[in-house]
Amino acid sequence: MPAQFIIGVVCIIIGIAFGTLLFTIIHNAKNKQRAAEASNIIQQAQQEAQLIKSQAEGLISSAKKDADSIKREAASIKRDAEIEAKDEALRMRAQIEDERRERQQDIREAEMRIAQREESLDRRGDSLDEREHQISSTQRSLDKRKNDLDKVQEEVEQRLVDIAGMSAQQAKEELLASLKDDVAHESAQIIRSAEEKAKLEADKQARAILSVAIQRMAAEHTVENTVSIIHIPSDDVKGRIIGREGRNIRAFETLTGTNLIIDDTPECVTISCFEPVRRESGRVTMENLIADGRIHPARIEEMYEKAQELVNQRVIEAGEQAVFDVGIHDLHPELVHTLGKLRYRTSYGQNVLNHSLEVSYLCGILASELGLDPSNARRAGLLHDIGKAIDREQEGSHALLGGELARRFGEKDNIVHAIEAHHNEIEPDTVLDVLVQAADAISAARPGARRETLEAYIKRLEKLEEIANSYEGVNRTYAIQAGREVRVMVEPAQVSEDQTVVLAHDIAQRVENEMQYPGQVKVVVIRESRAVGVAK
The missing domain is CATH 3.30.300.20 (K homology (KH) domain)
Structure with missing residues (x-):
């Protein structure tokens, strides 16, 4: 490679020299007076080229010598590498041979241990055979004794029958009858004793705590139905609500998901729906349409969108107000929104949001009376019926649905368990579970709280x-x-x-x-x- 490089350099130099010479000749050919000078220059250039050529040949011979020297060094390095590789292979082979001998030694020792264990198992098997033979003889002896005892028992039973004058079945029935009376008497005494003891220990304190909680709570309850009645200025509006061939009423019912009832009742129409938020959106939509006076499908759609925004805002405000009233500040926004939906939900005529607030207050009071943390109790009481906001959209009981919803949005396990256990869907096992159950019963069972058909x-x-x-x-x-x-x-x-x-x-x-x-x-x-x- 160096010789070729040198030859190339020499050729380039020669080319440059000849180019320069040619340019000089062409330039000087125009001038006859400088022809002789050009001839001298050409001779000088030839001499220089000959000198450069001799130098290049020297460089080439030197490069060849260097190449031969490099080849000899490479051959020497290769021989050294082969020798080192052979030495390394010999060392590895010796190491592998040592490991193989060690493994063979371990295998021989393991075989010796196995042989010893086999001998021991053989001796133990012989001993077991001998014991089995002894057990068999003992079993035969026991069977013989059992037969003798059975005969003696039969003789004793027959003698007892002769003495008592009744059969074994009759004696068993009489014994069971007497035991039944004794068990009933003892169980009655146990139940009575347990009830008296529980009453003595818990009745006075429970009555005091509950009375304090009830006295400190006084809430108004809103009674709502599954219908909303809207008053209209005159019966002439009913025709506009129905529209030509009923197109307005069909558009309203399809859009709001409610039933619009227009009958002979003077100056009122009725909106019916079991989903309270949709019913409220429909009610607001109809009131705005009546106030506006322009009733047609496009206007209905526009008013319904505004009503949805208004109702959704009211839901959020109701949830935020409820959370603020009970002093909870870290509730997930989705739980706050779901809680606000309970404003339009009723159960046995009792507004569920007001009921949840009342249960929250009662739980806090009961926890304070018992010396417990009231904040967790209020939180569990407020969320205990949150499943009623979604129980008409999903399958399942409101307690389990509410617990799953609270768990999904990061509520603690004790709060989730109290929500799921307040109707015994799962077994209550903490004081908080019992507090929520008690507060729920107080709020729902007091006079005037609920009404049923x-x-x-x-x-x-x-x-x-x-x-x-x-x-x-x-x-x-x-x-x-x-x-x-x-x-x-x-x-x-x-x-x-x-x-x-x-x-x-x-x-x-x-x-x-x-x-x-x-x-x-x-x-x-x-x-x-x-x-x-x-x-x-």
């Missing part, structure tokens, strides 16, 4: 009496105090004094498991004995 009320009373009458020995049953107390009259000849306690406990448990009711139901079992004498 007459049909549902009558069915609830009939179900209470049906459960009580299904027990043996019950003579008459009366559901009194709006279904909050059941009085059960029993036959004194069929139900003993101790059995009345068990009967009251069983009826209460069945009512709790099979029925849904606000508050609590008291079960009173009355056993009355009368002796009648007639004087003639």
Whole structure:
């Protein structure tokens, strides 16, 4: 490579020299007076070229010598590398041979241990065979003794039958009857003792705490239905609301998702929908249309969009106000928005947002009376019915839906558990769970908080009496105090004094498991004995 480079340089130099010479010749050819001088210059150039050529040949020979020297060095380096590689291969082979010998030694030792274990297992197997033989002989001896004992037992049973004058089945039935009476008596004593002890320890304190909480709470409740009645200036407006061939009313119902009822009732129309937020949007839309006077499909759509924005703003404001009232400042915005929807939700005629606020206040008061942290209690009370805002959009109970919603937006596990357990959808296991249940019962069960239809009320009373009458020995049953107390009259000849306690406990448990009711139901079992004498 260096020789070629040098040759190239020489050629370039020669080319430059010849170019210069040619230019000089051409330039001087025009001038005849300088021809001789040009001839001298050409001779000088030839001499210089010959000198450069001889130098280039010297450089080429030197480059060849350097190349030969480099080849010899490369050959020497290659031989050294081959020698080192062979030495390394020998060292690796020796190392592998040492490892192989070590592994073979380990394998021989493992084989020796296995052989020793096999010998030990063989000895143990012989011992087990000997023990099995002994056990077999012992089993035969025990079977023989068992047969002897069975014969003796049969003789004893026959002798007992002869002495007692009754069969074994009759004796068993008599024994079970006596045990049943004893168990009923003892269970009645245990239940009565537990109830008396619980009442002595908890009734006074519970009454004091609940009375304080109730006295400190006084809230107004809004009673709403699933319909909204809108007053109109005159009945002439009804025709404009219906529109030509009913196009306005169809557009309104399709857009708002509500039912618009226009009947003979003077100066009013009715909007019906089970989804309260949609019903409120429809109500605001209709009121704005009546006030504006221009009723047609395009105007309905425009007014509905404005009504949706207004209702959504009211929902957010209601949620923010509720959160502010109970002193919670870190609730997720989506939970605040969902909570605000409860403003338009009712349950048994009770406004759910007002009910949630009341439960929140009650939980805080009860927690303070018990020496607990009231902030968590108020938070759980406020969110306990949040599932009612979405229970008409998703399948499931409002308690579980509310717990899932709260968990999704970062609420703590104890708050989520209290929401899910406030109707016993899951088992309550903390004080907070019980506080929410108690506050919910207080808010829902107090007079005036709720109202239900007459049909549902009558069915609830009939179900209470049906459960009580299904027990043996019950003579008459009366559901009194709006279904909050059941009085059960029993036959004194069929139900003993101790059995009345068990009967009251069983009826209460069945009512709790099979029925849904606000508050609590008291079960009173009355056993009355009368002796009648007639004087003639």
